[in-house]
Amino acid sequence: MERLKNLGVIPVNKDVLYSLYDDLKQPKDKISELVRKGLVIRVKRNLYIVAPKVHNQEISRELVANHLYGPSYVSLESALAYYGLIPERVYMMRSVCTKLHKQYDTPLGHFEYIKVPENYYPIGVSQEIIDNSYAFLIASPEKALCDKILTTPNLRIQSVKAMQEYLEEDLRIDFSVVRNFNLGILRQCVEVGKKKGELGFLLKFLSELKF
Numbered sequence: 001m002e003r004l005k006n007l008g009v010i011p012v013n014k015d016v017l018y019s020l021y022d023d024l025k026q027p028k029d030k031i032s033e034l035v036r037k038g039l040v041i042r043v044k045r046n047l048y049i050v051a052p053k054v055h056n057q058e059i060s061r062e063l064v065a066n067h068l069y070g071p072s073y074v075s076l077e078s079a080l081a082y083y084g085l086i087p088e089r090v091y092m093m094r095s096v097c098t099k100l101h102k103q104y105d106t107p108l109g110h111f112e113y114i115k116v117p118e119n120y121y122p123i124g125v126s127q128e129i130i131d132n133s134y135a136f137l138i139a140s141p142e143k144a145l146c147d148k149i150l151t152t153p154n155l156r157i158q159s160v161k162a163m164q165e166y167l168e169e170d171l172r173i174d175f176s177v178v179r180n181f182n183l184g185i186l187r188q189c190v191e192v193g194k195k196k197g198e199l200g201f202l203l204k205f206l207s208e209l210k211f
Contacts, residue, residue, distance in 0.1 A: 004039060004050045009057050010134055011049045011067040043068060043106050061108060062128070063136040065093045068104055069113050072097040073125045073137035076114065076151065079144035085177050096121065096139065096147050114151045120193045124185040141177070142185040149198050150189075156198075160208075163201040181206055 003020040014031065017040070021027040031048075034040040041049050047067060052059060062074045062082070076094040080086045092110045098121050102113040124143030129135045139147055148171070149155060157163050167173040183206065190199045 001054060005055050007050050008055055008133060009049065009059055009063065011043060011047055011064055013046050014048065017048055041107050043108060044104060059108060060130065060134065060136065061093045062138060063134055064108055065095050065111055066136045068111055069097060069102050072113055073139055075139035075144045075147045079139045082138065083141045085141055085174055087172055116147065116150060120189065123188045140185055142181045143189065146186065146189040146193065146199055149202060150193055150195050157201055160201050160205045163205050175209065178206060179209060183207060
């Protein structure tokens, strides 16, 4: 158990697990036994994480999302909920990537990855460090909102007023939080992203909201 406990909540591949038991003749059989006993969770082929009952820590689904498919960062509703921008609890972990759209159903829940343009991808991505023990990539609040608008199919917003209604009625955004948005990130998203019109209306609305 101590060998596993040292891994903490970091997802690892099978080679890392095998190295913990390289003194055994069949470390593969040992890993299969650990999975059967629920001490190790097989997230997908060649990706494992130690179960909470071993290390008494909560598994970070954001961290798992980064490891499951990448390069990627947590965004969209998952990031908006993480920052308290929307009231709903989000059950699907959604991320943004530069590769093909992907979905995974795992013992830790459902994960989805949405593709965005490569030149748009790195804007407003930050590293969230948790208890000085691990870190994951997540969209800034500004970028998560832009990602939501950019990747929502058939979303056509043609005025500042319509953007306000979308934020209030569809997303139920907490405007007390968005008053602190970094407009520089929004401007970068407008410059390189698709849906320049919609993102431009978002920038205009939030610029006026700050006053």
